[in-house]
Amino acid sequence: MSKTYHLTTPLSDETVEKLQSGDIVYLSGTIYTARDAAHKRLVDLLDAGKELPFDVKGAVIYFVGPTPPKPGDPIGSAGPTTSYRMDSYSPRLIAEGLKGMIGKGKRNKDVTDACEKYKAVYFGATGGAGALLGKQIKSAEVIAYEELGPEAVRKLEVVDFPVTVVNDTHGNDLYKIGREQYEVK
Amino acid sequence: MREIAYEEIVKNVRDIIVYSASNLPEDALNAMKEAYEHEKSPVSKEVLKQLLENADIASSEARPLCQDTGLAVFFVKIGADVKVVGGLLKDAINEGTEKGYIEGYLRASTCEPFSRANLKDTVGYNLPAIIHLDIVEGDKIEIEYAAKGGGSENVSRARVFPPAAGKQGVIDFVRECISDAGPNPCPPLTVGVGIGGTFEKAVISSKHALFRNIGSINDDPEMAELEATIKDELNKLGIGTMGMGGTETVLAVHIEANPCHIASLPVSVNVQCHSSRHTHITI
Numbered sequence: 001m002s003k004t005y006h007l008t009t010p011l012s013d014e015t016v017e018k019l020q021s022g023d024i025v026y027l028s029g030t031i032y033t034a035r036d037a038a039h040k041r042l043v044d045l046l047d048a049g050k051e052l053p054f055d056v057k058g059a060v061i062y063f064v065g066p067t068p069p070k071p072g073d074p075i076g077s078a079g080p081t082t083s084y085r086m087d088s089y090s091p092r093l094i095a096e097g098l099k100g101m102i103g104k105g106k107r108n109k110d111v112t113d114a115c116e117k118y119k120a121v122y123f124g125a126t127g128g129a130g131a132l133l134g135k136q137i138k139s140a141e142v143i144a145y146e147e148l149g150p151e152a153v154r155k156l157e158v159v160d161f162p163v164t165v166v167n168d169t170h171g172n173d174l175y176k177i178g179r180e181q182y183e184v185k
Numbered sequence: 186m187r188e189i190a191y192e193e194i195v196k197n198v199r200d201i202i203v204y205s206a207s208n209l210p211e212d213a214l215n216a217m218k219e220a221y222e223h224e225k226s227p228v229s230k231e232v233l234k235q236l237l238e239n240a241d242i243a244s245s246e247a248r249p250l251c252q253d254t255g256l257a258v259f260f261v262k263i264g265a266d267v268k269v270v271g272g273l274l275k276d277a278i279n280e281g282t283e284k285g286y287i288e289g290y291l292r293a294s295t296c297e298p299f300s301r302a303n304l305k306d307t308v309g310y311n312l313p314a315i316i317h318l319d320i321v322e323g324d325k326i327e328i329e330y331a332a333k334g335g336g337s338e339n340v341s342r343a344r345v346f347p348p349a350a351g352k353q354g355v356i357d358f359v360r361e362c363i364s365d366a367g368p369n370p371c372p373p374l375t376v377g378v379g380i381g382g383t384f385e386k387a388v389i390s391s392k393h394a395l396f397r398n399i400g401s402i403n404d405d406p407e408m409a410e411l412e413a414t415i416k417d418e419l420n421k422l423g424i425g426t427m428g429m430g431g432t433e434t435v436l437a438v439h440i441e442a443n444p445c446h447i448a449s450l451p452v453s454v455n456v457q458c459h460s461s462r463h464t465h466i467t468i
Contacts (some may be wrong), residue, residue: 015258022228036301037301053442063293064252065252065253065292066252066292067249067252067254067290067291067292068290068291068292069290070248070290070312076249076252076290076292076338077243077248077249077250077251077252077254078252079251079252080340081252081253081335082335082369084369085257091333104336104369104371104427104428105367105368105369105370105428106367106368106369106428124368124428126232126235126236126239126399126425126427127251127336127371127427127458128236128239128250128251128371128458128459128460129205129235129236129238129239129251130239130250130251130252130253131239131241131242131243131246131249131250132235132238132239132242132250134248134252135242139383148303149293149303149305150252150292150293150303150457151295151303155278163236164228175367175368175428175430176427176430177430178226178229178423178428178429178430179367179422179423179424179425179428179430180229180429180430181226181423181430182225182226182423182425182430182431182432183421183422183423183454184423185422
């Protein structure tokens, strides 16, 4: 039976280890945005032995490229993008202490193995619910790679941001479990 | 010869872009409500509820339904008795696209293929639009528009089969495409299938098939039957809303079939996410 949690970032090993695929989590606190181009740059920095633009230990990265804010709003619509495009970069960040990723869609084995080994979880947010999810973001600030436009790294403050645990630290995958239940062979 | 001002086209294109970004068309909204009624998985049902709520917020607060406000895709039929005055039709569509995306606070999603540099300050904000032109009888311009997101486009496929593959070959190809895609293209989906023609004709037909209203019946009874068969097959996959597992993976299958070469059976599958932002206007 799935449980519901209210969690605040940064996340600890103990916190992520108790999460199970299918659990519903309302996240609050600071999270960082990064998509394809930003991930490449973050990993390039690590390869060069340089510091990342934010502390990745215990951090949660949200795979999103928001629409521009309307005057007076912190951010526009901000739902998740498809996560597999970050698969080649995520394991490296997880090894550095990343504890959570928010996106949509499947991850590869390298990512789920890293989630088990280094204790990290992959959360799914509802794709296409950008208007609803954007409202849970209370502030947004570009902290790196402004020239990437929607792909810049942003520091977000979120309150009760709704996500579901897809891949937990125990090797479970919600997409597999869910589909097996309803597949007609 | 009827004259239509360049500026009138710009304004019309701008308006449909801004409106479509935050207002799910009635056919898509009804199909989502129907999926909500039929869905057997409580998890998928919950996510569908969230998506219906999202559509409400987007419409009432004029916020984009999704942050992926797409590339702007147009199928345009220009009447042979129309003269566009003050500029070229394609330029007017591109200018209207740029205006709509800027003034609607939509995302600039076009970039260079390898450097990935965003084109907003060089080519234009979310430009170029993808425009398919056709000349028809009459003195009107008919514009079909859709905002096409990247997630569903990324799982689309085309292949040229030998004629012996037949209907079963088509069914298997579509099933494999949607099964492999799983949660990635944001189901529940509309699946556009282009059959026949040449390689590129099949692909363009599969795109155009997505512009048809969800719930409409194919004029060709043979294709209508094939659509129903494929839809049933796809809903057996159990993918559900956003891949959470469920009975409602596909809202509709739309086929556009064309005559083809005696040697080939081209098939293209173009996938549309649940946020099917499409509309058409006549000027």
